[in-house]
Amino acid sequence: MLKFTAPFLGIMIVLSSCMKGQKVDLVIHNAKIHVMDDANSVHEAMAIRDGKIVEVGPERQILNKYRSDEEIDALGKDVYPGLTDAHGHLLMYANQKLGVDLTGAKSMEEVIYRCEKHLAKSTNKFLIGNGWDQSLWDNDSMPHNKKLSKTFPNIPVILYRVDGHAALVNECLWKKAAVSKMTVDGGQICLENGVPNGLLIDNAINLVSKHVPKYSLKQVESAILDIQEELFQYGITGVHEAGIENKHIGMFKSMVSKGKLKLEVYAMLMNSKENLAFASKNGPYRYRNLDIRSFKVFADGSLGSRGALLKKPYSDDPHSHGLLLTSIDEMKKVSRFCLDHGYQMNTHGIGDSANAIVLSIYKYAFSRKPDHRFRIEHAQVIDPIDFAKFAEYAVFPSVQPTHATSDFRWAEKRLGKSRLKGAYAYKTLLSQFGMMAIGTDFPVESTNPFFTIHASVQRKNSSGEPTAPFLPEEGLTFDEVVKGMTIWAAFASFREKDFGSLEKNKKANFVIFDKPMSSSVAFVQNYAWRTFIEGKIVFALDEL
Ligand SMILES: [Zn+2]
Numbered sequence: 211m212l213k214f215t216a217p218f219l220g221i222m223i224v225l226s227s228c229m230k231g232q233k234v235d236l237v238i239h240n241a242k243i244h245v246m247d248d249a250n251s252v253h254e255a256m257a258i259r260d261g262k263i264v265e266v267g268p269e270r271q272i273l274n275k276y277r278s279d280e281e282i283d284a285l286g287k288d289v290y291p292g293l294t295d296a297h298g299h300l301l302m303y304a305n306q307k308l309g310v311d312l313t314g315a316k317s318m319e320e321v322i323y324r325c326e327k328h329l330a331k332s333t334n335k336f337l338i339g340n341g342w343d344q345s346l347w348d349n350d351s352m353p354h355n356k357k358l359s360k361t362f363p364n365i366p367v368i369l370y371r372v373d374g375h376a377a378l379v380n381e382c383l384w385k386k387a388a389v390s391k392m393t394v395d396g397g398q399i400c401l402e403n404g405v406p407n408g409l410l411i412d413n414a415i416n417l418v419s420k421h422v423p424k425y426s427l428k429q430v431e432s433a434i435l436d437i438q439e440e441l442f443q444y445g446i447t448g449v450h451e452a453g454i455e456n457k458h459i460g461m462f463k464s465m466v467s468k469g470k471l472k473l474e475v476y477a478m479l480m481n482s483k484e485n486l487a488f489a490s491k492n493g494p495y496r497y498r499n500l501d502i503r504s505f506k507v508f509a510d511g512s513l514g515s516r517g518a519l520l521k522k523p524y525s526d527d528p529h530s531h532g533l534l535l536t537s538i539d540e541m542k543k544v545s546r547f548c549l550d551h552g553y554q555m556n557t558h559g560i561g562d563s564a565n566a567i568v569l570s571i572y573k574y575a576f577s578r579k580p581d582h583r584f585r586i587e588h589a590q591v592i593d594p595i596d597f598a599k600f601a602e603y604a605v606f607p608s609v610q611p612t613h614a615t616s617d618f619r620w621a622e623k624r625l626g627k628s629r630l631k632g633a634y635a636y637k638t639l640l641s642q643f644g645m646m647a648i649g650t651d652f653p654v655e656s657t658n659p660f661f662t663i664h665a666s667v668q669r670k671n672s673s674g675e676p677t678a679p680f681l682p683e684e685g686l687t688f689d690e691v692v693k694g695m696t697i698w699a700a701f702a703s704f705r706e707k708d709f710g711s712l713e714k715n716k717k718a719n720f721v722i723f724d725k726p727m728s729s730s731v732a733f734v735q736n737y738a739w740r741t742f743i744e745g746k747i748v749f750a751l752d753e754l
Pocket residue numbers: 297298299452651
């Protein structure tokens with residue numbers, strides 16, 4: 211990764227103390243500043259003081275009116291509000307970085323080989339892997355643990371599927387967990403000849419989680435800081451963290467108080483007793499750049515592991531409708547709790563049945579509080595008769611367009627042609643609610659927002675696949691995607707008064723992009739040239 215180097219900054223800063231006018235801390239000029247306001251204004255210069263925007267306007271107006279010790283000539287580059295990833299997993303990604311990276315592995319043999327290589331260098335007496343995806347293998351059926359248990363007979367091993375909705379555990383860990391039952395609500399213990407084969411789907415993973423060794427908080431913290439650097443290079447200044455446990459609140463707080471965690475983190479709480487107690491006690495909670503005022507609930511699983519809850523059976527498995535992970539009563543309870551305590555409810559909904567259930571629960575929220583901003587995370591497969599309910603009950607869709615261009619290979623196999631019409635339907639969703647929050651679901655997908663732009667507009671992945679765009683009628687415009695990552699993402703986290711556009715009195719969280727910002731049929735990788743949080747530079751692209 212390219213990193214900021216101090217000497218280069220020296221060239222950028224022009225000492226201009228002789229200038230007259232109001233004193234500010236920083237002036238950005240000779241820029242193409244996309245304000246992202248209602249009028250779609252574009253200006254050349256911006257003055258910043260105490261971490262906030264004082265004024266954005268024409269070049270001469272700003273340069274004449276303000277004087278500043280620090281002035282940056284943006285060389286005519288595009289400036290946008292800092293991007294937000296409206297659905298990502300800092301903790302999951304940190305764990306992935308600390309464990310075996312299985313992304314892109316082409317077979318179970320390669321999965322095991324990567325585990326052996328990792329273990330040879332590791333001091334840990336356990337193995338946690340992330341990122342396998344059986345749809346990339348020659349034999350694309352779900353794996354079993356025979357070879358895994360044979361290769362690692364004496365240490366616990368757990369390997370999570372790329373979406374986190376399935377895990378393969380070895381015999382050693384399975385025995386440790388001493389699971390006596392064969393069925394579990396909202397999950398599946400997969401069997402071969404009546405015997406568990408190590409593959410666990412959705413809630414079944416919880417049966418072993420207590421026995422999975424944990425990395426130290428210090429290790430996790432340092433991995434999160436690496437991720438922060440990775441995000442800054444793309445101009446990302448905020449993340450909606452899609453699900454944290456109670457113990458992580460303290461970790462995030464301590465990272466913020468030390469000034470290490472600079473990202474705007476909007477953390478969703480997992481639905482646990484401790485987290486409900488936290489919300490009851492604190493109400494909507496803010497500590498500097500850490501914001502906690504929402505709950506993450508899982509209505510169903512994922513399409514990849516056939517855990518997504520469908521109204522009709524899977525086209526490639528007539529015996530399965532998928533899984534309901536949280537009971538309807540429990541989801542209703544959480545929604546009432548959220549309304550009572552000023553919290554937002556963000557429910558994972560992939561299948562058309564899961565989405566219909568969540569929409570019906572949100573109908574009640576709308577009757578109590580029209581501006582509830584309750585979200586459906588993913589909103590991936592919608593029965594066409596349900597689309598209008600997003601508008602009717604003011605439900606905020608939160609989508610990850612790269613899922614469309616990752617799933618296109620097998621989505622039709624799972625859903626069939628007619629059901630595919632309501633899948634990855636971002637344009638239709640946007641036309642209902644008028645806004646949408648856009649993210650990546652990292653580490654399920656890459657953190658790279660340019661993949662998201664390409665997937666949204668061109669409906670292709672960065673390698674140009676599929677050759678014919680995937681469901682192109684559901685593509686978004688470039689402007690819509692950027693709004694989904696800036697001002698609409700701010701709305702989705704109740705922060706539209708603080709950031710998301712470059713208007714007076716908002717935080718000076720912004721990015722100057724290296725290359726012009728646009729979307730073309732051929733994918734172009736871009737980076738931030740400079741990234742700023744509250745007027746302070748946090749990343750500069752090195753020019754070697
Ligand atoms: Zn997620």
